[in-house]
Amino acid sequence: GDSVTQMEGPVTLSEEAFLTINCTYTATGYPSLFWYVQYPGEGLQLLLKATKADDKGSNKGFEATYRKETTSFHLEKGSVQVSDSAVYFCALSYTGGFKTIFGAGTRLFVKA
Amino acid sequence: NAGVTQTPKFRILKIGQSMTLQCTQDMNHNYMYWYRQDPGMGLKLIYYSVGAGITDKGEVPNGYNVSRSTTEDFPLRLELAAPSQTSVYFCASSYVAGANSYEQYFGPGTRLTVT
Numbered sequence: 001g002d003s004v005t006q007m008e009g010p011v012t013l014s015e016e017a018f019l020t021i022n023c024t025y026t027a028t029g030y031p032s033l034f035w036y037v038q039y040p041g042e043g044l045q046l047l048l049k050a051t052k053a054d055d056k057g058s059n060k061g062f063e064a065t066y067r068k069e070t071t072s073f074h075l076e077k078g079s080v081q082v083s084d085s086a087v088y089f090c091a092l093s094y095t096g097g098f099k100t101i102f103g104a105g106t107r108l109f110v111k112a
Numbered sequence: 113n114a115g116v117t118q119t120p121k122f123r124i125l126k127i128g129q130s131m132t133l134q135c136t137q138d139m140n141h142n143y144m145y146w147y148r149q150d151p152g153m154g155l156k157l158i159y160y161s162v163g164a165g166i167t168d169k170g171e172v173p174n175g176y177n178v179s180r181s182t183t184e185d186f187p188l189r190l191e192l193a194a195p196s197q198t199s200v201y202f203c204a205s206s207y208v209a210g211a212n213s214y215e216q217y218f219g220p221g222t223r224l225t226v227t
Contacts, residue, residue, distance in 0.1 A: 004154075043221050044204075089154065104152070104153055105153075
């Protein structure tokens, strides 16, 4: 079946460091890929998405590229801030469908 | 728009008690979902609804029931609470139309402890 695997956390970085959170997926078809972010005490909210191979999603300085050949959708940011401290979830969903499969989440701590 | 709202924010139940978690969305989304999030884990789908009057089981439905009498509301019922139901519960909604599916919008969650 379909699945999403994320790197285990927590990830601890200093402010202005470069961030990469790895995400790989297994899919029977051609899904859309998402990154959601969960700030402390809140629900998940969409950070960015990509709907087909080679698409790049971007938002708030974060980027991720849909790589079909490596079945990956790694999240990157060039310079993290303390306010980026949160849990990040990689997810997939099929166009025309509705079920979203989430990874286990990766907690990010950013120190000042 | 308030988005997706959930009540209560926190609740402690004794084993065997029952309760209903409320969820309301004001975005006119046709699809609604209930997830649970256990510590250090991803989200598991409990139940979902594709429209008023239509519900179906997700990955972990045992011990829960739902109803969807209106587009806006999607309550989750726990009948006989068990310690294994201690979790954070999230309600979500999305708009699905034909070949297009869109992101899910989440409520702030209900933290439930069963002792």
